[in-house]
Amino acid sequence: MSDRTVLDVYRYLPDNESEPTFQSYELDYQDNWVVLDALNHIKAEIDSTLSFRWSCRMGVCGSCGMMVNGEPKLTCETFIRDYDTQTITIEPLSHFPVIRDLVINMDDFMEKLPRVSPWLIPDEDKPLEDGEYLQTPAQVAHYKRFSMCINCMLCYSACPVYGLDPSFTGPAVLALAARYNLDSRDDGMKERAAEVSAHEGIWECTYVGECTQVCxxxxxxxxxxxxxxxxxxxxWARSVVMPRSSGS
Amino acid sequence: MVEKMDSLQHDVLVVGGGGAGLRAAIAVARDHPDTSVGVISKVYPMRSHTVSAEGGAAAVISPSDSLDDHAYDTISGSDWLADQDAVEILVENATDEMLQLEHWGCPWSRDPDGHVSVRPFGGMKLERTWYAADKTGFHLLHTLFQTTLKYDAIIRYDEWFVTSLIVADGRCQGVTAIDIRTGEMLSIGAKSVVLCTGGGGRVYPFTTNGSIKTGDGMSLAYRAGVPLKDMEFVQYHPTGLPGTGILITEAARSEGGVLVNNEGRRYLQDYGLGQPLDLKDPDHPRKRTMELGPRDRLSQAFVKEREAGRTFEGADGDYVELDIRHLGEREIDRKIPMVRELAVRYIGIDPVHDPIPVRTVVHYMMGGIDTDTRGATSLPGLFAAGECACVSVNGANRLGSNSLTEILVFGARAAVAAVDHASRVSLPSNQLLESSARSEQSRLEATLLRKNGAGETVSGIRSDLQEALEEGAGIFRDEATLQRTCSTITDLQERYEKLVLTDTSRTFNTELVTALELGAMLDIGEAIAHSALARTESRGSHQRTDHPDRDDAGFLKHSLAYQSEGNPTIGYKDVTITRWPPGERVYGNV
Amino acid sequence: MTRELTRPLPWNWWLKKAVYFQFMMRELTSLAVFAYALLIIWALLSAADAGSFSTFYTFLSSSLSVWLHLVILVLSLYHTGTWIALTPKVMVLWRGDERVDPGVIAGANSILFLMISGAVIWLVLM
Incomplete structure (x- = not known):
């Protein structure tokens, strides 16, 4: 089964142009095509200058996030057949600077991520000879959900707080901080406090909730x-009530 | 982002930010804090293809298991082509590497008592595959990546594409690379370079591999005169989704899934893989039997079934059915949630209610850059680990769940050897680095970046290469088809010389990147086809219909492909046998 | 060097998506709660003196005040609803390795809210 559609694609070529434009590509698509298949078809058959990132095409590497008809999507998981609009608009993820075409600059995320110490901070180091830290399936379940982040940046693109104030640490980085705080093997909550429990951290979040919707x-x-x-x-309340037991 | 400097230099430069590369970088930063280490990768580390590994990583943990059993399974699985000293190193270090990952936070699946769970896997005698549901590679990669962030000493060059190795005075002294964002060509000097660039499944048309797997590192070494070893051994995974080639993990079978042909028969019983047990039998699935046989045998059985007309016909090619319905929704969601997620999303089939259509798909390259057990290549200063390397623990057929183990064990070992080498040599001169970058830029301007009219396109040459390899160097090969493939590749190499790029921008020029990747793909395609043509026997994943038997007298040897003018030169070297003399591979109820 | 393009949010960003609009409404309805707090402060301040309390009482009996109360009630109920909807995000309860359904938590909080409100109304009307 093949059908026809038009992709209206955001183009920005900083070497030649100072303003972005939209370019329309009309093409036949198969029923099982995702938006990324269409972009690859364009690059292979119509216009090899179109730039975008992709790799695994199975929703796990996190490269191919873009705005599809104004919504942040992983294009490898977004089927063309699900859009009944005449044209589908493809833009780079919102709130990020555009390097070129559909390629955004995610330096900001890469700089923020290490600040929340997203690694295991155990109470005391255990030698390998002593085996693994025990952890029941229930204890795994407490943090597992927050460990599933593929760093695709869709949540940043959905977050108006980040859009208005890029100093906000942002959803994915904070979720990873929560992932380690909730891990029974971890004792780093206090160490993460300075970044996480800061004005630009969790307290900047006004709970729009759209990050969760688009994840x-x-x-x-x-x-x-x-x-x-x-x-x-x-x-904090404990440290006020019982200043000595708070440990700091 | 890297601060602009006149010259960028590191004691150890790791090329590739996947599992092997990150493990190597941590080994340097943690154990040798005075050593400067860089990681250069054409993608952000968390995009690396390790992320797509699903089923798990093998390491002996249960009291009834033994290192010798793991070694024997690996060696027999390799059809005796693995180097047994390397295999012993693999199994001896595997458990510590898994525990180390656990200590770094990897969310391994657990038993109710809090210990790490293990599951059986194809060709393995016992349960020894550690897993994090069926997203093991994802968790492993992100755990490693997040752990690297702990070390300020690790300097990353994200989205830089390495175009060549700098070789001077008979040793590797760094790389030239394009900063993809700016299009600028720069040199990075290093006392030791560790290639961890993964495989090149993208040289085939239908693969589980992501777009980035184009064999770049293998090609870098090959062009620097280092041989590519055992390239004829290409693993087809028996269970990929038709159309996309997305992997359905072997864990689906280790949890009890079965393969069925269009007559409803569990056809693997007809291929010397033992007798099927009833699905309700507590012994199902039996290890090293039926659906838990090795991947080469299962993929070959699929082709035979297709030839006999016992596969289903589908819009995206023939298929058989993988049935996991009897596991029930709860077990499926707990143990193999991604299988369900992928099947529902990409083919609209919920495996809770319907069998999953699956077909063979190119998955892994057993071959790669020839290294010793420390990860050293024949070029001083150049090391390699992971899928891009061939150490060799996988021989003629890799067992599922050994590759994640391999990237950790040999990633860490290559780092040790690289640090050791770095302590004995000095950094390259700025003059060498500057002239290397300049001449590399001139080379590109004279070839890919020249601007004259219409010519060949990347996509045109690439799809012809993929077709040629599938036609001639697929699951079953013979002299005539291989000859044809070799000559097609020669033609394609000539066409590559006439490649003209439309994209003339410097900023994020992905057409240039794909063109450079295509150059690498042609190199490894050439090595695969010529190595396969020269090996006139059948072993593991290399099945010659004109030479159907294994020939230990002639070919208990690794093939070594050297790049040369015209066709590559194929040499051989002996397989290291320590305690397991070559024997017959026996699967099934024995 | 490359020239990257930044795309600041337009002032009317919150009109472009229903979710963003609902979010802004949630934030704005908090002004209703604030307004009622002012009313109560006024009541407390005027309680000390009979004259000013009668002014306050007269205001309370005016039709303007009744309308104001109705509007504030509607806005406060909306605001309360958004908070109850949020409770499962904060109160994550586990039964073994399975999470208690968010609907159950929001439901329990709704019931609790209705019971307390009922008790307050009963107390006042008594």
Whole structure:
């Protein structure tokens, strides 16, 4: 089965143009095509200058996020057949600077991620000879959801808070902080406090909740941030009530 | 982003930010804090293809298991082409590597008592595959990536494409690379370079591999005179989704899934893989039997079934059915959720209610850059680990769940050797680095970046290469088809000389990147086809219909493809046998 | 160097998507809660003195005040609803390795809210 559609694609070629434009590509598509298949078809058969990122085409590498008809999507998981509009508009992810065409600059995320110490901070180091840290399936379940983030940037693109104030740490980074805070092997919550429980951190989030809606991996960053707010608020309250046991 | 410097230099430069590369970088940064380490990759590390691995990583953990059993399974699985000293290193270090990942936070699936769970896998005698549901590679890669962030000493060059190795005074002294964002060609000097660039499944038309797997690192080494070893051994995975080639993990079978032909028969029983047990039998699935046989045998059985007309016909090619319905929704969601997610999304079939159509698909390259067990190549200063390397633990057929183990064990070992080498040599001169970048830029301007009229296109040559390899160097090969493929590749190499790019921008020129990748693909395609033509026997994944038997007298040897003028030169070297003399591969109820 | 393009959000970004609009409404309805807090402060301040309390009482009986109360009630109920909808995000309860359904938590909170409100109304009307 093949059908015809038009892709209206955002073009920005900084070497030649100062303003972005839209370019229309009309093409036949198969029923099982995702938007990424159409973009690859364009690049191979129509216009080899179109630039975009992609790799695994199975929804796990996180490269191919774009705005499809104004919504942030992984284009390898977004089927053309699901759009009944005459044309489908493809733009680079919102809120990020555009390097070229559909390629965004995600330096900001890469700089913020290490700041929340997204690695295991155990209470004390255990030698390998002593085997693994025990962790029950229930304990795994407590953080597992927040460990599923593929860093695709869709949540940043959906977050107006980030759009208005790029100093906001943002959904994915904070969800990863929650992932480690909730891990029974981890004892780094206090170490992460300076970045996470900061004005630009969880307290900047006004809970629009759209990050969770657009997350292709069901990570629920909005939930992670609200949980962090509760746990850091309780921690603060404990330090006020029992200053000595708070440990700092 | 890297600060602009007159010259970029590191003691150790790792090329590739997947599992092997990141493991190597951590080994340097953690154990040798005074050593400067760079990681250069054409994609951000978390985009690397390790992320797509699903089923798990093998390491002996249960009391009833033994290192010798793991070694024997691996060696028999390799059809005795693996180097047994390398296999012993693999199995001896595997468990510590898995525990190390656990200590770094990897969310391994657990038993109710809190210990790590293990599952059976194809060709393995016992349960020894550690897993994180069926997103093991994803969790492994992100755990490693997040752990690297702990080390300020690790300097990353994200989205830089390495175009050549800088070789001077008989040793590798760095790389030339394009910063894809700016289009600028720069040199990065290094005392040791570790290639961890993954495989090149994209040289075939139908593969589980992501677009980035184009054999770049193999080609870099090949062009620098380092041989590519055992390139004729290409693994077809028996269960890919028709159309896309997306992988349905072997874990689907290790949890009890079965393969059925269009007569409803569990056809693997007709291919020397034992007798099927009833699905309700507590012993199902039995290890090293039926659906838990090795991948080469299962993929070959698929082709035979197709020839006999016992496969289903579909719009995206013939297929058989993988049935996991008897596991039930709860088990499927708990143990292999991604199988369900992928099947529902990409082919609209919910495996809770219907069998999944599957077909053979190119998955992995057993061959690669010839290294010793420390990861060293024949070029001083150049090391390699992971799928791009051939150490060789996989021989003629890799067992599922050994590759994630391999990238960790040999990634870490290559780092040790690289640090050791770096302590004995000095950094390259700025003059060498500057002239290397300049001459590499001139080379590109004289070839890919020249601007004269219409010529060949990347996509045209690429799809012809893919067709040629599938036609001639697929699951079954013979002299005539291989000859044809070799000559087609020669033609394609000539056409590549006439390639003209439409995109003349410097900024994020993906057409230039794909053109450079295509150059690498032609190199490894050539090595695969010529190595396959020269090996006149059948072993593991290399099945010659004109030479159907294994020939230990003639070919208990690794093939070595050297780039030369015209066709590559194929040499051989002996397989290292320590304790397991070559024997017959026996699967099934024995 | 490359010239990257930044795309600042337009002022009317919150009109472009229903979710963003609902979010802005949630934020704006908090002004209703604020307004009622002012009313109560006024009541407290005027309680000390009979004259000013009668002014306050007269205001309360005016039709303007009744309309104001109705509007504030509607806006506050909307605002309360958004908070109850948020509760499952904060209160994550586990039964073994399975998460208690968010609907159950939101439902329980709704019931609790209705019971407390009922009790307050009963107290006042008594």
């Amino acid at each position: 292709p991996k069901d990570v629920d960053p909005a939930g992670a941030i609200q949980m962090l707010k509760l746990s850091y608020a309780l921690d």
